[in-house]
Amino acid sequence: MSPRGPARTLKSPDDLVAAGLVALSRRGEIERIAARYAIALTPAVARLIARGDPADPIARQYVPDARELVRDPAEDPDPIGDELKSPLPGVVHRYRDRVLIKLVSVCAVYCRFCFRREMVGPGAGALSEADFAAALDYVRARPEIWEAVLTGGDPLMLSARRLAATTQALAAIPHLKILRWHTRLPVAAPERVTNAMAAALTRGRDKTVYVALHANHPRELTREARAACRRLIDRGVAMVSQSVLLKGVNDDADTLEALMRAFVETRVKPYYLHHGDLAPGTAHLRTSIAEGQALMGELRRRLSGLALPTYVLDIPGAHGKVPIGPTYIAARPEGGWDVADPEGIARRYEDRVAADESRR
Ligand code: SF4
Numbered sequence: 001m002s003p004r005g006p007a008r009t010l011k012s013p014d015d016l017v018a019a020g021l022v023a024l025s026r027r028g029e030i031e032r033i034a035a036r037y038a039i040a041l042t043p044a045v046a047r048l049i050a051r052g053d054p055a056d057p058i059a060r061q062y063v064p065d066a067r068e069l070v071r072d073p074a075e076d077p078d079p080i081g082d083e084l085k086s087p088l089p090g091v092v093h094r095y096r097d098r099v100l101i102k103l104v105s106v107c108a109v110y111c112r113f114c115f116r117r118e119m120v121g122p123g124a125g126a127l128s129e130a131d132f133a134a135a136l137d138y139v140r141a142r143p144e145i146w147e148a149v150l151t152g153g154d155p156l157m158l159s160a161r162r163l164a165a166t167t168q169a170l171a172a173i174p175h176l177k178i179l180r181w182h183t184r185l186p187v188a189a190p191e192r193v194t195n196a197m198a199a200a201l202t203r204g205r206d207k208t209v210y211v212a213l214h215a216n217h218p219r220e221l222t223r224e225a226r227a228a229c230r231r232l233i234d235r236g237v238a239m240v241s242q243s244v245l246l247k248g249v250n251d252d253a254d255t256l257e258a259l260m261r262a263f264v265e266t267r268v269k270p271y272y273l274h275h276g277d278l279a280p281g282t283a284h285l286r287t288s289i290a291e292g293q294a295l296m297g298e299l300r301r302r303l304s305g306l307a308l309p310t311y312v313l314d315i316p317g318a319h320g321k322v323p324i325g326p327t328y329i330a331a332r333p334e335g336g337w338d339v340a341d342p343e344g345i346a347r348r349y350e351d352r353v354a355a356d357e358s359r360r
Pocket residue numbers: 106107108109110111113114115116117120152153154184214
């Protein structure tokens with residue numbers, strides 16, 4: 001291995017030992033996890049990990065841990081209920097105006113907390129042509145669908161040629177206005193985010209293209225990752241962020257503040273901070289909701305609205321995604337409101353509205 005890190009993606013327990021990311025004594029433990037869940041650390045990610053630091057926040061996201069084989073009874077292989085809302089293979093239709101299309105099941109890296117960890121992996125492949133054609137028919141037949149969310153796995157693992165063909169097919173549906181791609185690639189393999197990829201994503205000229213970047217720690221926003229985002233943005237792609245609140249990775253206000261500032265500096269609007277889903281074997285990476293709310297309260301004191309994500313929970317059982325606070329307003333029993341100011345002090349507010357003209 002060169003001093004700059006491995007030259008190829010690390011996929012096996014032996015790779016992790018050879019790269020100095022796990023001790024030889026843990027090889028058996030990693031074998032047991034590898035038999036159940038996929039492993040992949042790209043060179044870009046492996047380079048970020050501080051060797052010899054068992055608490056390294058990048059390692060916690062990607063290097064397997066024996067606790068992944070411990071299952072809390074509330075955990076579920078399909079924690080947000082994708083299957084319950086799936087009318088066709090690869091299609092999830094949970095909200096009226098948008099549909100999710102899972103184009104591939106592979107990723108450049110495999111995150112230890114992934115909510116689709118039971119479905120993603122190198123053997124899982126891509127949506128077949130016939131299933132993609134059926135997904136297009138489904139969208140075509142529903143004029144209320146305004147947005148397609150392209151996800152997986154990581155859909156930017158497709159070649160530029162396949163991305164262009166996918167964009168073109170979706171762009172031919174007149175009522176579809178927004179194409180939103182969910183990816184970790186600018187962080188995981190920034191060199192793969194090429195000008196050709198940016199051109200492929202923006203091929204449907206009258207469609208608005210969003211890329212939602214998944215990153216959880218400010219160290220992931222390297223110079224190379226920022227340049228990859230720039231290649232997309234300069235071509236006309238709008239970018240938003242998605243992060244997962246993770247114990248030992250970003251569950252402190254300083255890290256979250258730095259992460260959100262890094263997004264904004266990269267022209268990526270902070271969008272969602274997800275509460276950790278109940279994916280199997282991820283309890284050691286979850287925080288409580290109360291901890292998340294306290295962190296969001298602190299972020300609101302430190303950051304402008306431009307840099308604030310919405311803290312959300314995907315309610316298990318396919319009940320959808322909702323903001324989970326903290327809340328700043330409460331109704332007073334005698335009428336009016338108590339509104340907490342940024343310091344947490346309750347300030348009284350009374351509604352003042354004009355009488356309804358139509359009742360006069
Ligand atoms: S890149 Fe996304 S889909 Fe893939 S393992 Fe990570 S969280 Fe899951």
